[in-house]
Amino acid sequence: MTSATLPPRKVGVLGCTGSVGQRFILLLASHPSFTLTAIGASPRSAGHPYAFKVSWKQTSPIPASAAALIIKTCEPANFADCDIVFSGLDADVAGPIETSFLEAGLTVFSNSKNHRRDPITPLMVPLVNTHHFGILDHQRKQRKGTMVTNANCSTTGLVVPLKALIDKFGPLEAVTVTTLQAISGGGYPGVPSFDVLDNVVPYIGGEEEKIEWETGKILAELNEARDEFVHTEIKVSAQCNRVPVIDGHTACVSVKFAKQPAPSVEEIKQAFREFKCEAQELGAPSAPKQAIIVRDEPDRPQPRLDRESEGGYAVVVGRIREDPVLDVKFVGLSHNTVIGAAGSSILNAEVGVLKGLI
Numbered sequence: 588m589t590s591a592t593l594p595p596r597k598v599g600v601l602g603c604t605g606s607v608g609q610r611f612i613l614l615l616a617s618h619p620s621f622t623l624t625a626i627g628a629s630p631r632s633a634g635h636p637y638a639f640k641v642s643w644k645q646t647s648p649i650p651a652s653a654a655a656l657i658i659k660t661c662e663p664a665n666f667a668d669c670d671i672v673f674s675g676l677d678a679d680v681a682g683p684i685e686t687s688f689l690e691a692g693l694t695v696f697s698n699s700k701n702h703r704r705d706p707i708t709p710l711m712v713p714l715v716n717t718h719h720f721g722i723l724d725h726q727r728k729q730r731k732g733t734m735v736t737n738a739n740c741s742t743t744g745l746v747v748p749l750k751a752l753i754d755k756f757g758p759l760e761a762v763t764v765t766t767l768q769a770i771s772g773g774g775y776p777g778v779p780s781f782d783v784l785d786n787v788v789p790y791i792g793g794e795e796e797k798i799e800w801e802t803g804k805i806l807a808e809l810n811e812a813r814d815e816f817v818h819t820e821i822k823v824s825a826q827c828n829r830v831p832v833i834d835g836h837t838a839c840v841s842v843k844f845a846k847q848p849a850p851s852v853e854e855i856k857q858a859f860r861e862f863k864c865e866a867q868e869l870g871a872p873s874a875p876k877q878a879i880i881v882r883d884e885p886d887r888p889q890p891r892l893d894r895e896s897e898g899g900y901a902v903v904v905g906r907i908r909e910d911p912v913l914d915v916k917f918v919g920l921s922h923n924t925v926i927g928a929a930g931s932s933i934l935n936a937e938v939g940v941l942k943g944l945i
């Protein structure tokens with residue numbers, strides 16, 4: 588699918604100095620249609636040029652187009668000229684700040700957990716459920732502005748292969764997932780080096796509950812009146828670990844299909860390879876050509892080798908095999924700050940613009 592012509596939009600980034608914010612700055616610097624006009628962070632950073640205040644941790648340099656931008660406080664008036672405001676705010680402050688932007692009539696695409704459970708706000712993974720934009724007419728009757736959230740980063744890497752399986756083989760009865768999550772997922776400076784080097788930490792606060800709950804909303808149907816998400820009944824059991832990897836979350840997944848007999852390993856590989864989503868069909872510029880990449884080598888995917896696949900916008904799966912307890916198991920790998928965070932928001936926004944909604 589070739590890229591569609593995406594109409595230009597002015598965009599802003601809240602939380603521009605953070606782990607997710609830095610990824611927004613990088614991705615937007617080379618974006619064909621979105622122009623970054625305003626950036627915001629805490630009052631500690633506001634009033635200074637971006638390059639002066641950010642503790643830049645990306646492997647490519649700070650884009651020249653962002654380096655001299657002056658960081659603003661996160662007040663709606665400072666972002667009034669933005670068609671889209673992307674938020675990578677610390678969850679401790681994101682709730683009221685994002686609400687104030689909504690009340691000012693702005694359009695917010697948020698990475699934070701604060702509004703994900705709001706019943707009229709889409710929880711959107713761009714490779715999975717962009718049809719949830721259908722609730723925006725209803726949302727806009729109740730609010731001045733517009734809010735779309737994206738999912739927890741580990742949930743994102745899980746639901747893409749699950750959606751491919753459900754589309755092809757019907758409902759899933761049970762899913763178990765064990766994650767190995769990169770340290771950039773905890774923001775900067777995140778987990779102290781003394782805790783994470785030479786170690787695995789088997790606890791990430793709130794993460795397991797998020798994976799177990801968010802999956803049902805992302806895979807929900809939008810009802811006929813387009814005013815309610817009917818959550819998918821799916822039993823998910825998650826165990827989450829922090830590992831000494833910089834970027835890229837790994838997920839070891841087992842699934843049981845409702846319909847028996849379960850599909851074969853070869854049928855599952857084919858379903859992953861054939862999986863297509865609306866972002867691709869619309870020609871969104873950031874959509875990966877291949878949403879799910881299947882690796883046949885016995886030791887892939889690996890974070891260092893596979894996280895940049897399709898610029899970080901794809902999910903890489905491997906080790907697909909029968910599971911003697913459930914039906915089938917596999918390993919998935921997704922870039923937590925690209926398809927798991929900033930890239931997800933950008934691709935959601937591209938789809939919204941291409942649908943004429945933003």
Ligand SMILES: NC(=O)C1=CN([C@@H]2O[C@H](COP(=O)(O)OP(=O)(O)OC[C@H]3O[C@@H](n4cnc5c(N)ncnc54)[C@H](OP(=O)(O)O)[C@@H]3O)[C@@H](O)[C@H]2O)C=CC1
Nearest residue numbers: 602604605606607628629632675677678699740772774775
């Ligand atoms: N990292 C990841 O992989 C993922 C993160 N998320 C979510 O995205 C959000 C950002 O995460 P991450 O980038 O990791 O976090 P960081 O801690 O790295 O960055 C937080 C950002 O919030 C800003 N901030 C803090 N306090 C205030 C304030 N009082 N007013 C305005 N801005 C403030 C910081 O600015 P300053 O530098 O000035 O303090 C910084 O820009 C979080 O809600 C997180 O849960 C979601 C999916 C994946």
Ligand SMILES: N[C@@H](CC(=O)OP(=O)(O)O)C(=O)O
Nearest residue numbers: 698699700739740768772773
């Ligand atoms: N908790 C995730 C990142 C994150 O911030 O998730 P959420 O947006 O769901 O709070 C991680 O540590 O890797």
